[in-house]
Every structure is written in structure tokens, then in C-alpha cells.
Amino acid sequence: MNDNKLPFWKTKTFSQMSKQQWEQLCDGCGLCCLHKLENADTGQVSYTDVACRLLDIKTCRCKKYTQRKKLVPDCVILKPEDISRFKWLPRTCAYRLISEGKDLYPWHPLVSNSDHSIHSNNISVKDKVISERDAGDLEDHIIDISKISHE
Numbered sequence: 801m802n803d804n805k806l807p808f809w810k811t812k813t814f815s816q817m818s819k820q821q822w823e824q825l826c827d828g829c830g831l832c833c834l835h836k837l838e839n840a841d842t843g844q845v846s847y848t849d850v851a852c853r854l855l856d857i858k859t860c861r862c863k864k865y866t867q868r869k870k871l872v873p874d875c876v877i878l879k880p881e882d883i884s885r886f887k888w889l890p891r892t893c894a895y896r897l898i899s900e901g902k903d904l905y906p907w908h909p910l911v912s913n914s915d916h917s918i919h920s921n922n923i924s925v926k927d928k929v930i931s932e933r934d935a936g937d938l939e940d941h942i943i944d945i946s947k948i949s950h951e
């Protein structure tokens with residue numbers, strides 16, 4: 801196949817992608833919007849089933865995407881130059897997959913041409929997590945992420 805017939809994520813580096821292409825890489829799983837706890841001794845990061853207060857748990861989208869950093873200072877905005885920081889992202893995340901030289905999964909909306917496939921393939925956090933508004937102590941919410949998201 802000619803290079804010009806390949807999808808953009810196979811031919812362009814992150815920094816060569818347009819802003820729109822960069823945004824399209826996000827599959828909308830919502831996994832990076834879950835609170836995580838880091839063990840101070842081991843450095844191990846554990847997921848919780850508690851979502852950022854701005855995550856819409858039905859759609860897995862941020863309710864205030866354009867204002868997210870202002871409203872949630874801890875929100876991490878991914879940028880192409882931060883490639884070395886992508887290791888903390890879930891292993892299904894498109895940014896991490898591509899940064900590791902891997903391809904997108906068949907359920908990624910750019911491959912499936914469906915926004916629903918991320919939910920029907922049990923990858924997203926849709927209806928499986930609670931908002932931090934209702935959670936209480938995060939320590940009580942540590943989970944095995946594979947119970948929430950499969951691939």
C-alpha cells in the first residue's frame with residue numbers, strides 16, 4: 801500500500817499531525833480521567849473507579865473540555881512533546897499505543913468508524929465508575945483496571 805493510502809497515524813509523527821488529527825486519536829474511553837493513587841514507597845500507581853467531577857459517565861467525555869485546565873488544574877493535557885510521559889496512560893490508549901510503535905485496535909473510532917465501538921467492546925468507563933462528588937475516600941475505591949476495561 802502506498803504511504804498516501806495509509807491512515808495518518810501510520811504516516812505522521814505526533815508533531816506532524818494537525819490539531820484535529822491529534823484530537824481524533826483520543827478514543828473517548830475516559831480511563832485517563834479516573835483518579836489514581838501512587839504508593840509512596842513503591843511508586844506503583846493504582847486506578848480507582850472514581851472519575852473526575854467533570855467526566856460525563858454516560859458519554860465518557862469531559863463536560864467542559866475547552867476549560868478543563870482552568871477548572872481542574874490537575875487535568876493533564878497531552879501534547880506531542882510529552883511523549884516520554886505517555887507510559888502512565890492505560891495500555892489501550894491510542895497515544896500510548898502509537899508512542900510504542902503499535903497500531904490502533906479495531907474498536908478505535910478511527911478504525912471502526914463508530915463512536916459506539918469503544919463502549920460495546922467494553923473498553924470505556926461508561927456506567928462503570930462514579931463521580932468524585934459521590935465517592936468519599938479514594939483509598940476505598942482502588943480497583944483492578946482490567947475489571948473495567950478489556951481489550
Ligand code: SF4
Nearest residue numbers: 826827829830832893
Ligand atoms: S486514555 Fe487516552 S484514549 Fe482514553 S480518553 Fe484518555 S487520552 Fe483518550
Ligand code: SF4
Nearest residue numbers: 833852854855862875
Ligand atoms: S477535566 Fe475533563 S479531561 Fe480533565 S480529567 Fe477531568 S474530565 Fe478528564
